[in-house]
Amino acid sequence: MQTIQVYYISLSGNTTSFLKNLDRYFQQEYQKKLKYVNVKNLVKDGKSLAFDIKKHYFAFLPSYLEGGNGIDTGDTEILTTPLRQLIAYSKNREYCLGIVGSGNRNFNKQFCLTAHQYAREFGFSVLDEFELKGTETDIKRIAEKMDRQLTEIPV
Template sequence: MAPSITLVYISLSGNTQSFVKRLKAYLESKTSLPIKTINVKDLVKEQEDFFAMTDYYVAFLPTYLEGGNGLDSGDVEILTTPLRDFIAFADNYRYCYGIVGSGNKNFNNQYCLTAKQYSEAFGFPMLDDFELRGLTDDVERIGEKILKLYAAA
């Protein structure tokens, strides 16, 4: 089986999905490796079972929190927990190169906090971040990081 680049994400407002779609197009222009995307929200919506990953992947996570300030008063992840469940399922975290967070910088210390929490909880790095739908520079920067990860494998 030929290796492929796999992007696993959850998108609620469409921002992360837009970013992943543009990132996929960028990666396809830079490599002959197939690019696979998995939207965990679709698995949940279609009541499909999670599955064990056999390929390495990069995860993408928007920030949705309730309460707290990102420093000392706690917070609760809302709406994005299916991605956490997928990463935890069958030890899928072992195949995760790292996570890319997104959010709104207006939320100060809570910006990308969920991705930082996943990084700590699962022991993989937070690779990068982007705001809202991301800019072309974000797509290119993160795309190059992903290409380096797969080239080193």
């Protein structure tokens, strides 16, 4: 079974829960499975362990921003920077097939903002977004988009 690599962050478990369900869906519908690594667990003694990623992957990232409204204040990223460091390391950004943002719509204009900031900074696209743990509809739609991206990898 083909494995799809995902690097992500989850602090309160919503993104992990989404990825578990997405993995189940991929196995049932596409005969592919996800290998999802929570980059938060790669931090040792307060330092991120960055390494070369030599195969294509997707990034999943909830927004954790400090206060503000996302327009003129409050776009300081907190807690999710280990993923930023991993993607920024070496040529890792070049292997990213896109980022999926998550968040809470109560944050209005700041909804999923960090994923958009990464996309701009690192030069890949925001593949999609979902709220909290996501829904069945989100899973189906996002799986389709990821699968399409995989078929477009140049050989």
